[in-house]
Amino acid sequence: MFAVVRTGGKQYRVHPGDKIVVEKLDGNAGDKVTLGDIVLAGDGGDLKSTSGLTVSAEIIAQAKADKVTVFKKRRRHNYRRKKGHRQQHTILKIVAIGDQKEQKKAAPKPEAAPRAEGGKSPAARAKETTEATAAQHETGAVAGTPTENPAPNNEKAAGGTKGATKKAAPAKAKAEAGSTKNAAPAKGAAKKSPKAK
Numbered sequence: 001m002f003a004v005v006r007t008g009g010k011q012y013r014v015h016p017g018d019k020i021v022v023e024k025l026d027g028n029a030g031d032k033v034t035l036g037d038i039v040l041a042g043d044g045g046d047l048k049s050t051s052g053l054t055v056s057a058e059i060i061a062q063a064k065a066d067k068v069t070v071f072k073k074r075r076r077h078n079y080r081r082k083k084g085h086r087q088q089h090t091i092l093k094i095v096a097i098g099d100q101k102e103q104k105k106a107a108p109k110p111e112a113a114p115r116a117e118g119g120k121s122p123a124a125r126a127k128e129t130t131e132a133t134a135a136q137h138e139t140g141a142v143a144g145t146p147t148e149n150p151a152p153n154n155e156k157a158a159g160g161t162k163g164a165t166k167k168a169a170p171a172k173a174k175a176e177a178g179s180t181k182n183a184a185p186a187k188g189a190a191k192k193s194p195k196a197k
Helices: 123-138 162-177
Strands: 002-007 010-014 021-024 034-035 038-043 055-064 067-073 079-085 088-097
Touching: 010 021
Parallel strands: none
Antiparallel strands: 002 010, 002 038, 021 088, 034 055, 055 088, 067 079
16 A cells, blocks of 8 residues: 655655655654645555545654755855755654555575576586586597697797797887887976986
8 A cells, every 4th residue: 555645845655664754853763653644545556535544654763964055146246155054854664554554574485596497507507518528528529629729939839930020029119219209208207317428
C-alpha cells in the first residue's frame, strides 16, 4: 500500500518502511509522529478512500541540510552582504499506513554457485575442459604443432640482421636532430651553464 502525504508544504509518496526527509517537525529521535494530511492512498493500481486514514512514522534524527550562501551586491555603491543558511530537516521512517504495517523481508537463500547452460557450475565446466585437453595430449589427438616464438636476441629466428637495425637507428637520430635544430627552447627548461673557455 502507498500514500501521498502533505507535510511542510510538500507532498511525499510513501510506503511502509520508507525513510523520508521532511521539513522540521517537533520531537526527538525515537518519538512517534502521526501524519494526518493524506492526499491520496492506494494499493497497486486501486485507489482507496483517504477519510480517517493516517500515516504513522518514527523520527530517526533531526538534521540540517547543506549550507546555502546568500550574497547580495549593488554595483558601484560599495554594498555587499553575505549570509549563510542551513535548512533544518527531520528524517522520518514510515512505520504504517492505516492498519498496514511494514512487512519483514525474508532472507534470500544463498546459492552454491551460478549455474550456466546445461546446469553445470563454472568450476565443474573448467575441470571437465582441463581433463579433456590432458586426454587429447596423451593420445596425440591434438592437430598440428605449436609454432616457435622467436626471441628478440635470436636474429636467425627473428629473420633480420644486426647491420640493418644499426644503420636505421643513426638515420632516425639524424632526422630528429635536424628537426629540433631551429626550435625555440621550452619554457621552464633548466638553464644551461656557461661554457668554460
